Amino acid sequence: MSTKLELRNVTQRYGSKVVLNRLSLEIEDGEFFVILGPSGTGKSTLLRTIVGIERPVSGHIILDGKDITQLPPNKRNIAMVFQNYALYPNMTVYENISFPLRMAHMNKQQIREKVTSIAKKLNIEEVLDRNVTQLSGGQKQRVALSRALVRNPAMFLLDEPLSNLDARVRFTAREELKKIQRDFNQTFVYVTHDQSEAQNLADRVAVLRNGRIEQIGKYNELYENPKTKWIGDFIGDYPMNFLDGSVLGLDGVEIGFRPYWVECDSGEIEGRVISFEIVHESYFVYCDVKGKTVVVRSTSPVESGDYIRFSIKKFRKYRDGNLVEDGL
Incomplete structure (x- = not known):
């Protein structure tokens, strides 16, 4: 079972602090929807409000x-997987997965059939008799998901479930998570501050800022066409660069461009190299252009103090911090 979710003008407040500010969104049936944003923007509060741990003030x-x-919460049929998985350390894998079914007073045979079926699909049937403290991080994640899946909920909420894993395991677990979501055709609402997770997992991404949604769309849409300067600065391995439009003969606007949207070694703009990073065969050059630091990608070696020239091949125009129209 998989279901559509709508939030209409949801506000959450702690004392005088507004954490969610008239937030509205729609999450489609069967969608892998990622809520992305820096720490302290209300991401986890949003999940707790959806699942019913907290009630909105309006x-x-x-x-x-x-x-x-x-x-x-027990009447909403929504499963939540927490950052630390919230497994019971004194129980075996089987006991952890079967816990919600036992609480629902299902008979033992039905419980065993459901637990065994889910465990097999998630490749943990061989560890059902182990204590959860003996498992790897990736296995614990699958146990937490199995405990949620066995309930057959309407949707899943996941609060940064990969953040405690090391980089290599996190990469593998991310691919497994996407496969599970597709195989079970479930609606997943996934919170993270990690852009690579958003980029690789999401059907759509909502970027949360100060309790409001700044922009919703596919990750590539957010990267290519940030609706605000803040999104341009936040999305991407390197922030979007911003210069006064006068560098290209444009008045009354700022131009925003990615390091990849330039061509180096020639062009109308000159910058002095402040520093650089080497990534494979590319140089990401931090340079001073009329008192502002911008980052451009070059394939030619540079040294600090050098002067480089570049042309901007693609850009976006901004006025008062908002996108006004596409550039070239």
Whole structure:
């Protein structure tokens, strides 16, 4: 079972601090939806509000056309996987996965069939008798997902579930997570501050800033056409560069461009090299252009103090911090 979720003008406040500010969005049936943003922007609060751990001070949460705003968590049929997985350390893998079914008073035979089926699909059937403290980080993740899947919930909320894994395991776990979501055709709402996770997992991304959604779209749309300067600065391995439009003969606007959107070794703009980073065969050069630091990609070696010239092949125009029209 998989279901559409709608949030309508949801506000969450702690005392005088507004954490979610009239937030509205729609998450489609079967979608892998990622909520991306820096720390402290309200991402985890949003998940806790959706699942019912916290109630919004105003607004509505609609699941499959039904208003669930005032329902307790156990009546919402939404599963949540926490950052630390929240497994019971005194239980075996089997006992952890079967826990919600035992709480629902399902008979033992049905429980065994459901647990065994889920464990097999997630490749943990061989560790069902182990204590969860004996498992690797990746295995713990699959146990947490199995415990959620066995309930057959309407959707899954995942709060940075890969952040405790090392880089290599995180890469593998990310691919497994996407496969699980596709195989079970479930709606996943996934919170992270990691852009590579958003880029590789999401059908769509909502970027959260100060309790509001700054922009929603496919990751590549956010990268190519940031609607605000803040999105341009936040999205991408390197922030978008911004210069006064006068460098290209444009008045009344700023131009935003990515390091990859330039051609070095010739052009109308000159910069003095401050520093550089070598990534494979590319030099990402930090240079001073009329008192502003910009980053450009070059394939030619540079040294600090050098002067380089470059031309901007693609850009976006901004006025008062907002996108006004596409560039070239």
